[in-house]
Amino acid sequence: MKTISSVVEQYIKKKPFLQSALAQGIINLTSLSRQIRPEVSEILGKDVKDGAIVMALKRLSDDLEFRATHRIVKVLKNIGEITVRSNLTDYTFLSSETVLPQQAKLLEAVNEDQDIFYTSSRGVNEINIVVSNKLDDTVETLFKNERLTQKAENLSSVTVKLPAENVSVPGIYYFIFQRLAWEGIVLYEVISTTNEFTILVNDDQVDTAFKTIKDLKTL
Known part of the structure; x- marks a missing residue:
């Protein structure tokens, strides 16, 4: 059974630039939720509130997978010659x-x-x-x-x-x-x-x- 969280997660995974921005905390979750709400609602076959999508996005931003960017940045800070x-x-x-x-x-x-x-x-x-x-x-x-x-x-x-x-x-x-x-x-x-x-x-x-x-x- 598809849930709001699973649909939002799949949406973000298909857009690496959003994943990076989400991991770094530099994106407005409310604005993003308004943008993706039509697609999420269509997939689930029902109207989804912005607040529910915002909560799903917050959980994703705390997930280790979506914080992988921080590991990358740590490596890049040590670039050599x-x-x-x-x-x-x-x-x-x-x-x-x-x-x-x-x-x-x-x-x-x-x-x-x-x-x-x-x-x-x-x-x-x-x-x-x-x-x-x-x-x-x-x-x-x-x-x-x-x-x-x-x-x-x-x-x-x-x-x-x-x-x-x-x-x-x-x-x-x-x-x-x-x-x-x-x-x-x-x-x-x-x-x-x-x-x-x-x-x-x-x-x-x-x-x-x-x-x-x-x-x-x-x-």
Whole structure:
């Protein structure tokens, strides 16, 4: 049997931005209850009073599940080094039997210059390579026989070191990428390891991306 509490809970769970606001106590429960009352009433098949919805929302805000945002904020306050690199080019090639040997040759060129930025990821059908643009000629020579599906220039990267506990707290990446989306940041690539992730953005958005991530430490 559906209850007011269960219907309200399902409504909030489908809207993560409301869940975050509710967990942080920054939303007017009375105003929210008026907004969601028509849908709650329709699901239950009867008229529901605003006061009943407000009580359901209060119970949710006290629930540990809806206070998970506070755990996320605690982790983000301990974000480590944030590194920015510019003048990058992003290449995407279709996977093939010859692409990996060519990538090994590229690594030899990368190892000759410690100032070169290089990162790569491999999907099921594609391989992605991001390098400092001073290596563009090298990449295009080595991979001239590979099928290039995309090339993006004038990019910058923001690399973030996360505290070790990030792997045990759900929602860390959602919370970060939500903030970037709110700022209108377009992510060309997201590359991550256990305690570190790198985003690739347009040069003209890198300052905003850096500030958005840095500000997470002061939430």
